[in-house]
Amino acid sequence: MDILTRASEGIKTCVSCGNLDECSPCAYCMDPKRDKEVLCVVEDIADLWALEGAGCYKGVYYVLGGTLSALDGRGPEELGIDKVLDRLLSSNFKEVILALNPTLEGQTTSHYLTDRIRSLPELEKIKLSHLACGIPLGGELDYLDRGTLMAALEERKTF
Numbered sequence: 001m002d003i004l005t006r007a008s009e010g011i012k013t014c015v016s017c018g019n020l021d022e023c024s025p026c027a028y029c030m031d032p033k034r035d036k037e038v039l040c041v042v043e044d045i046a047d048l049w050a051l052e053g054a055g056c057y058k059g060v061y062y063v064l065g066g067t068l069s070a071l072d073g074r075g076p077e078e079l080g081i082d083k084v085l086d087r088l089l090s091s092n093f094k095e096v097i098l099a100l101n102p103t104l105e106g107q108t109t110s111h112y113l114t115d116r117i118r119s120l121p122e123l124e125k126i127k128l129s130h131l132a133c134g135i136p137l138g139g140e141l142d143y144l145d146r147g148t149l150m151a152a153l154e155e156r157k158t159f
């Protein structure tokens with residue numbers, strides 16, 4: 001058995017956020033020092049790692065595992081949008097940061113999620129924000145340098 005096989009056998013997908021870790025719920029979800037009232041929604045694990053690498057975000061995450069894409073036949077059901085809403089309804093989040101990539105699919109997904117969250121009276125008071133300037137159009141979070149990513153997170157805008 002090679003190292004990669006052994007490593008992948010010990011890796012689990014976090015039931016709560018979709019991150020990969022040796023335990024589920026993952027270390028971020030279990031960390032008592034993280035802010036459990038802020039949820040950051042990202043497209044994939046590489047984006048989560050990019051934000052962690054920047055070291056400026058202290059809330060918890062939700063990894064979507066992709067975007068809505070008519071071309072690839074990926075609708076809300078395939079993407080598991082209801083799971084995000086369930087998580088919001090069963091927790092006490094005060095803010096949701098939609099940190100999807102500034103691509104057409106990323107923004108479409110972001111707007112769709114916003115509409116769905118806003119359509120639920122239970123989530124009326126939740127603050128919705130998205131990453132602000134600094135991210136080049138067509139760019140992807142995992143390719144950004146730390147400074148750009150920090151600026152984008154800090155200057156996030158409310159929807």
Ligand SMILES: [Zn+2]
Pocket residue numbers: 014015016017018019025026027028029
């Ligand atoms: Zn987790």
